[in-house]
Amino acid sequence: MSQLEDRFGRRFHYLRLSVTDVCNFKCGYCLPDGYQSSGKPSFLTLNEISHLVDAFAQVGTKKIRITGGEPSLRRDFTDIIRLVADNEKIQTVATTTNGDRLAKRAKAWHEAGLRKINVSVDSLDPRLFYQITGENKFYQVMKGIDAALEAGFDRVKVNAVLLKGINDRALPQFLNWIKKLPIDLRFIELMETGLGRDYFKQYHVAGREIKSWLQQQDWQLDPIHVDDGPAQNFSHPDYLGRIGLIMPYEKNFCVSCNRLRVSAKGKLHLCLFTENGIDLRDLLTSNSQQEALITRLHEQLETKKQTHFLHQGVTGVTQHLASIGG
Ligand code: SAM
Ligand code: SF4
Numbered sequence: 001m002s003q004l005e006d007r008f009g010r011r012f013h014y015l016r017l018s019v020t021d022v023c024n025f026k027c028g029y030c031l032p033d034g035y036q037s038s039g040k041p042s043f044l045t046l047n048e049i050s051h052l053v054d055a056f057a058q059v060g061t062k063k064i065r066i067t068g069g070e071p072s073l074r075r076d077f078t079d080i081i082r083l084v085a086d087n088e089k090i091q092t093v094a095t096t097t098n099g100d101r102l103a104k105r106a107k108a109w110h111e112a113g114l115r116k117i118n119v120s121v122d123s124l125d126p127r128l129f130y131q132i133t134g135e136n137k138f139y140q141v142m143k144g145i146d147a148a149l150e151a152g153f154d155r156v157k158v159n160a161v162l163l164k165g166i167n168d169r170a171l172p173q174f175l176n177w178i179k180k181l182p183i184d185l186r187f188i189e190l191m192e193t194g195l196g197r198d199y200f201k202q203y204h205v206a207g208r209e210i211k212s213w214l215q216q217q218d219w220q221l222d223p224i225h226v227d228d229g230p231a232q233n234f235s236h237p238d239y240l241g242r243i244g245l246i247m248p249y250e251k252n253f254c255v256s257c258n259r260l261r262v263s264a265k266g267k268l269h270l271c272l273f274t275e276n277g278i279d280l281r282d283l284l285t286s287n288s289q290q291e292a293l294i295t296r297l298h299e300q301l302e303t304k305k306q307t308h309f310l311h312q313g314v315t316g317v318t319q320h321l322a323s324i325g326g
Contacts, residue, residue: 003060004260004297006304013062014259017052019043019080020069021264023322025098026134027122029161029190029199030320034134035069043264046076048284050083052262055293057089065094065116069264069322072101078112085113092116096159100137102144106151117148118157118186123167124177132166149182157184157244162210163203171213178241186231186244191272194319207247219243230256254306263324268297270304272324 004012020043026034044052053064064084071077072095085093094116095109102119109117119141123129126138148156162168178185189207192200211232215221219234222242231244254271261269266284267277278300283293 002298004301006301008304008306010255010257010304011060012258012260012301013060014065015056015061015063016065016067016259016261017049017084018067018069018262018264018324019049019071019077020074021323022073023068023070023098024073024100024135025070025137027120027161028132028134029163029193029196029203031322032134032199035322041264043074044262044266044281044284046079046083048266048281049080051284051287051290051293052266052280053084053087053090054287055290055297057087058290059294059297062090063092063094064090065096065118067096070098070100071095072097072105078105078108081109081112081114094118096120098133099141099144100135103140103147106144106147106153110148110151110153115153116157117153118159119145119148120159120161121145122160122163123170124173125170128166128170132163145183155182155184157186159186159188161188161190162205162207163190164205166203168205168210171210175217175239175243178243179239181241183241184233184244185241186246188246189248191248191321193321196320207245207250211245211247214243214245224256230254261324267324268300269324270300272321277324 021035021041023031023035026032056064066080066084074080081093081095084090093114095114096118097120099119099121121129121141122132129138130136145156145158160167160174174185177183187207187210190200190204214234219236222233222235231246234243234245261272262280263269263277266279266281268280269277280293280296283289283296
């Protein structure tokens with residue numbers, strides 16, 4: 001079966017699969033008023049996820065990140081992990097979580113086949129953590145990271161969205177933390193979303209500034225590997241941890257794009273910031289639809305644009321990242 005490739009020669013081995021829009025945190029840049037339900041949500045079922053994963057695996061997907069909203073709020077989250085891990089063609093099952101349930105569930109998730117975990121921690125100061133996420137759960141999340149390392153995850157990635165005047169002053173504290181811990185810290189440049197325009201104006205910090213600061217502290221840019229995706233990675237001989245910078249506003253950010261997204265309601269998103277998702281759900285009810293599903297994936301990839309238009313403030317349909325999995 002031919003691999004997913006677009007008109008610009010980019011190959012797509014990596015799927016970010018959202019399994020819910022619901023979240024129990026209220027991060028200022030994402031869901032400042034918390035998750036707002038509009039009727040009974042109808043997210044992809046285990047059966048639909050299974051058909052979707054099979055189809056993507058047949059056209060070259062090797063890594064699937066289960067995300068949301070907060071994916072661990074789904075009661076069948078461990079079953080979803082197992083289902084994806086059981087597919088022989090999928091080499092890596094990853095998730096991104098706010099860490100609330102990690103302390104209790106890290107071991108079970110690892111046993112089900114989860115191998116990579118990203119935990120969002122925007123501040124190491126419990127007071128600021130509360131200010132950013134709306135939840136007083138800093139210590140709970142930190143316990144979760146310890147539990148993940150104990151459960152057998154060889155490294156844990158920690159995502160921190162850079163926020164001007166809030167956590168950008170605390171970089172030395174972050175660095176100090178990863179000196180002796182196998183943590184890959186990923187600083188994410190704040191992205192403008194439909195509902196987050198004012199927040200963006202107030203808090204956006206250019207990733208470039210952080211990059212030059214790191215280089216002044218002798219952090220070295222690692223050689224770029226074809227499968228790395230858009231992160232720029234740095235290491236330092238005195239630190240066990242590493243740093244990744246995600247800078248969506250940098251020139252060439254989209255050149256190395258290797259990922260596709262499917263929302264919790266079964267829409268394919270060719271980019272975080274395109275206008276519309278493409279419905280796949282009508283082709284997820286039975287295995288007999290696999291061929292049609294794969295044909296649709298190939299046809300839609302033909303329409304993928306070379307780059308996003310975030311620089312011009314075009315945020316597409318994305319009201320917040322919880323809706324299509326950041
Ligand atoms: N709830 C999980 C979590 O927070 O880790 C997974 C979903 S969340 C949408 C995925 C990632 O997107 C998180 O690391 C979050 O910090 C990041 N994110 C959300 N909104 C963002 C924005 N406007 N700009 C940059 N990153 C954002
Ligand atoms: Fe929830 Fe994650 Fe969005 Fe925070 S970033 S509100 S934890 S979905």
